[in-house]
Amino acid sequence: MIPLDRYPREIRLRDGARLTLRPMVREDADRLWDFFRRIPPEDRMYFREDVGRKEVVERWAENLDYASVLPILALEGDSVVGDATLHRNRTGWMQRVGTIRIQIAPAFRQRGLGTAMIREMRHLGEKAALRHLVAEAIEEQQAAIRAFEKMGFDPVGVYRNFVNDQKGRLHDLVVLVYPMPYSEVEMVF
Numbered sequence: 749m750i751p752l753d754r755y756p757r758e759i760r761l762r763d764g765a766r767l768t769l770r771p772m773v774r775e776d777a778d779r780l781w782d783f784f785r786r787i788p789p790e791d792r793m794y795f796r797e798d799v800g801r802k803e804v805v806e807r808w809a810e811n812l813d814y815a816s817v818l819p820i821l822a823l824e825g826d827s828v829v830g831d832a833t834l835h836r837n838r839t840g841w842m843q844r845v846g847t848i849r850i851q852i853a854p855a856f857r858q859r860g861l862g863t864a865m866i867r868e869m870r871h872l873g874e875k876a877a878l879r880h881l882v883a884e885a886i887e888e889q890q891a892a893i894r895a896f897e898k899m900g901f902d903p904v905g906v907y908r909n910f911v912n913d914q915k916g917r918l919h920d921l922v923v924l925v926y927p928m929p930y931s932e933v934e935m936v937f
């Protein structure tokens with residue numbers, strides 16, 4: 749189990765804004781839904797689930813299971829301004845691989861919050877003894893690709909015409925991998 753005693757944790761963005769990071773709890777359903785409603789349609793187009801439907805977010809809140817999906821929220825006061833999730837498999841060949849997803853409210857982009865949340869995911873990945881973190885982005889999501897690359901993720905492959913948006917158009921999927929710093933040492937010895 750990942751120790752969560754560091755939360756709630758206060759962070760400061762480079763412009764001085766103070767935010768709180770903490771795991772999502774059941775009572776956050778309305779706050780999170782409000783957050784997704786403020787995400788522009790062009791970004792929502794690429795979501796895996798239709799977060800414009802409140803019942804989708806309510807289902808997440810009802811079925812929280814940190815061992816499988818650990819959602820960390822960034823809050824300004826009572827409002828959610830960022831959401832990052834660490835997805836894990838309990839068993840099987842992917843049990844040492846974590847997948848991360850991240851979403852920042854438009855008003856908080858390009859202020860360093862994405863970087864802070866990717867750093868937080870790396871920390872949690874280390875606590876979970878993962879060997880690799882994986883992030884996936886549509887080729888058009890260049891901001892995301894750069895943000896991950898800046899934090900040490902390598903674009904290791906592109907699946908051409910692999911995923912569709914909500915209008916059914918196909919897009920290339922870029923897969924980025926971050927090897928946890930200790931994982932290579934473990935492989936050598």
Ligand SMILES: CC(C)(COP(=O)(O)OP(=O)(O)OC[C@H]1O[C@@H](n2cnc3c(N)ncnc32)[C@H](O)[C@@H]1OP(=O)(O)O)[C@@H](O)C(=O)NCCC(=O)NCCS
Nearest residue numbers: 849850851852857858859860861862863889891892894895
């Ligand atoms: C991608 C995303 C998470 C980045 O969050 P952010 O808070 O803006 O990130 P930061 O301010 O920490 O920026 C990190 C780096 O990303 C890159 N970046 C961010 N926005 C960018 C933009 N609009 N264009 C180009 N590069 C950009 C820069 O390299 C930046 O580093 P710098 O500040 O040293 O220049 C945010 O834009 C977002 O939520 N996008 C929509 C959702 C998405 O694409 N999610 C990824 C799929 S999981």
